Amino acid sequence: MAKKQPDSCGLGPAFQVIGGKWKALILWLIHTEPRRFGELKRLVPDISEKMLIQQLREMEADGLVHRKMFHEVPPRVEYSATALGVSLDDALIPLAEWGKTYGDVIAARRQAAE
Amino acid sequence: MAKKQPDSCGLGPAFQVIGGKWKALILWLIHTEPRRFGELKRLVPDISEKMLIQQLREMEADGLVHRKMFHEVPPRVEYSATALGVSLDDALIPLAEWGKTYGDVIAARRQAAE
DNA sequence: CTCAATACTTACGATCAGGTTAGTACCTTA
DNA sequence: TAAGGTACTAACCTGATCGTAAGTATTGAG
Numbered sequence: 247m248a249k250k251q252p253d254s255c256g257l258g259p260a261f262q263v264i265g266g267k268w269k270a271l272i273l274w275l276i277h278t279e280p281r282r283f284g285e286l287k288r289l290v291p292d293i294s295e296k297m298l299i300q301q302l303r304e305m306e307a308d309g310l311v312h313r314k315m316f317h318e319v320p321p322r323v324e325y326s327a328t329a330l331g332v333s334l335d336d337a338l339i340p341l342a343e344w345g346k347t348y349g350d351v352i353a354a355r356r357q358a359a360e
Numbered sequence: 361m362a363k364k365q366p367d368s369c370g371l372g373p374a375f376q377v378i379g380g381k382w383k384a385l386i387l388w389l390i391h392t393e394p395r396r397f398g399e400l401k402r403l404v405p406d407i408s409e410k411m412l413i414q415q416l417r418e419m420e421a422d423g424l425v426h427r428k429m430f431h432e433v434p435p436r437v438e439y440s441a442t443a444l445g446v447s448l449d450d451a452l453i454p455l456a457e458w459g460k461t462y463g464d465v466i467a468a469r470r471q472a473a474e
Numbered sequence: 475c476t477c478a479a480t481a482c483t484t485a486c487g488a489t490c491a492g493g494t495t496a497g498t499a500c501c502t503t504a
Numbered sequence: 505t506a507a508g509g510t511a512c513t514a515a516c517c518t519g520a521t522c523g524t525a526a527g528t529a530t531t532g533a534g
Binding site for chain 4: 410435
């Protein structure tokens with residue numbers, strides 16, 4: 247679970263639910279279409295299975311993600327974003343835009359400072 | 361320094377510069393008017409001096425914050441947001457709005473799950 | 475009768491963000 | 505002469521976060 251965040255201006259709760267290394271990326275991947283567990287694993291090759299489930303479970307507990315299991319012969323589970331999850335994803339768009347615009351500047355600056 | 365973030369959709373760089381427990385709050389406090397070190401300390405009473413300087417230095421290195429020192433008798437330093445810092449702050453507004461809107465829902469949900 | 479595929483679960487260890495406490499140098503005021 | 509305000513700096517420690525590697529249950533294919 248994410249760290250305690252001080253709160254003024256409402257960013258605290260937001261960072262609590264979306265903070266960490268993987269959650270934003272996972273939410274992004276499921277925010278339009280449902281994805282299976284193994285599908286997500288393939289889409290995010292650097293994540294371990296443990297982390298993937300852990301993050302999905304936490305997001306499910308926070309109401310951002312819906313989990314639907316099919317009782318089939320090879321087990322099958324689909325994860326999708328809830329309305330709350332989609333709203334959060336929308337709120338992240340400007341930040342993503344900022345990153346796309348200034349990411350290179352930041353990277354270069356860090357490179358130079360190394 | 362923030363954790364390595366995987367990047368697609370541009371959120372990686374953004375989280376790198378604004379991630380962590382204090383940076384967003386600090387940026388918020390200086391994004392309109394310059395603030396002195398001690399002023400920030402008073403405004404964020406729970407932060408330790410070490411963390412405050414550390415975060416300010418990192419944000420300065422990332423070009424979000426400008427540091428101006430006055431060579432005066434009691435030393436004096438003012439921190440202010442650069443144009444880049446202000447643009448990042450703007451990009452955070454929708455996320456802050458989301459937090460203000462759904463923060464209570466999340467908190468209640470976590471309370472219930474405890 | 476073993477093997478592969480699915481979606482997990484568990485145990486352990488490493489790493490890193492964050493916190494605590496103390497100390498620095500400068501000058502002013504009492 | 506001692507205390508206090510300013511803006512730091514440094515050493516050390518804890519605990520959350522993240523990663524690695526292995527094991528689980530089910531069933532169908534070969």
